[in-house]
Amino acid sequence: MSEKRRHAGNGSARGSLGLRADCASCFGLCCVALPFSASADFAIDKEAGRPCPNLRQDFRCGIHRELRGRGFGGCVAFDCFGAGQKVSRQTFGGRDWRSHPGTAERMFQAFGVMRRLHELMWYLTEALTLRPARALHGPIRRVLDEIEGLTHGTPEELAEVDVAARHAEAGALLVRASELTRARARDGRRADHAGADLIGARLARADLRAACLRGARLIGADLTSADLRTADLLGADLRGADLSGADLTGAFFLTGSQLASARGDSATRLPASLARPAHWRDRPAAGAATGRSGGSGGRGRR
16 A cells, blocks of 8 residues: 555545445446345345346446335445445456356355455544554554455455454454544543444433444434544444434544434534435524524414
8 A cells, every 4th residue: 555545534545445335337236246134224025146126237226316215225325335346347357247147156255255345444444544543553554455455356366365354353453443542532431332232222412422332233212412422333233313413523433324324414413524414304493493484473484
């Protein structure tokens, strides 16, 4: 990895590493390789390796603009971290699974491996931006370089990658980086909710500064106006959680996929590297909720 890439900002580094999904350059791999289970996130059951019925011949989604309303919110939230286009265009050199059906099984297997490697690279890249963890930046860069090298392998080489071992090595560094960052953020006082069952929890206005929430199950939790500054949210399940008015400034190891699965509004404060999901609502202006208009005391327009 070049020095320019090593010291680039979070967004530019991820861009140079190809960690942002580009569906237009992919052969719809997530719509074929992955299984769906009928649930709140997916309207249908679909076996791994079978194309979604909404996938068109040009590898585009036929209901892309209506996914959430048609019961496919899980598709909206999914992020391959750029693995799809790399497997499609680099690993298989632009040969798609429809025109070359003999490549399908290997392509889908490579996609699974590539996505896990790219996800690790996403987190390691962010860890390099955590200043309190700068003592670990050397080992983090080394592991990031090694994993990036693996992503340029052939389908056969990718199939031989010990993803679990790579995950364990990178994971240990990410845990330590989190500890150092959160210790600086709150004078060593840190709530540990890693892996906690917080489904439907009432955490409105909760002080969760510098908390460890990695792997926590926060499905449907009320986090309105909660203080989540500098919290570790790696792998936290935020499906249906209400983040309206919450402050996630400086929260780390948070992904756009997690935000897309949650609810929020225009008052939710996010890390600079993440965009506000399109389905989040705007918070009404003062007085709008009661139907008041400009101090006239009359009813608002219907």
